[in-house]
Amino acid sequence: MVLLIVVLSRAFSHWKSPISIRLYTEALRDENSGHFEAAIIAYEAALVQCKKIRFQGIFKKKIIGKVKLLHTIIDYNNSTRFIR
Numbered sequence: 001m002v003l004l005i006v007v008l009s010r011a012f013s014h015w016k017s018p019i020s021i022r023l024y025t026e027a028l029r030d031e032n033s034g035h036f037e038a039a040i041i042a043y044e045a046a047l048v049q050c051k052k053i054r055f056q057g058i059f060k061k062k063i064i065g066k067v068k069l070l071h072t073i074i075d076y077n078n079s080t081r082f083i084r
Contacts, residue, residue, distance in 0.1 A: 027042035039066075
C-alpha cells in the first residue's frame, strides 16, 4: 500500500509540472533574447532531467538539435568577430 502511494505521488509530481519542460521554456526565453550561452546551459539541464524520465525520446532529440544549433551560432559569432 505504501509503495502504491509513493509511485502515485511520484507520477503525479512529474505529470503536474515536469522540470524538463520548465527548463526548456526558460532556455527558449534565453535563446529568443539573445543569451545563447545561458540557453545552452538551460537546454543541457533540461536534457539531464529528460534522461531521468524514459518516455521523452522526441523531446530529447529536439533539445539535442537545439544545443547543436546554438553551438554553431556561437561559433559563427565568434569567428565573425575575428574577421572584422
